[in-house]
Amino acid sequence: MFDHVKFGVSDYEKSKTFFLNALQPLGVTLIDEGTPDYGVEMSSDNVSLCLFHTNDKPAPLHLAFVAKTRQQVDEFYNAALRAGAQDNGAPGLRSYGENYYAAFVIAPDGHNIEAVCHAPG
Secondary structure (H helix, E strand, O other), rough: OOOOEEEEEEHHHHHHHHHHHHHHOOOOHHHHHHHHHOOOOEEOOOOOEEEEEOOOOOOOOEEEEEOOOHHHHHHHHOOOOOOOOOOOOOEEEEOOOOOOOOEEEHHHHHHHHEEEEEEOO
């Protein structure tokens, strides 16, 4: 559906470091980087996440990233906490749907970041 999602962050270096570390267990790597006003592009397949510095207060987003396994969800959660995120829901099954295994953290600027795996057990 998406080719890329781009949004502003108030602390470019902090957010870039956070997202690269938190999403590393999901295979996300740095693809391209320009000046902070242009931003950084990260990707794990065909969809890219792009961040850029803004002086405006960013509106909090809810971004859900696909994990291939439940172990990746667990690894995302632990990596995100190590990178400075706040817990917003430890890894586990949710009532949102059958086999909806997810974890949630609050990232810099208040973004609700989720990793979800829909595969059984």
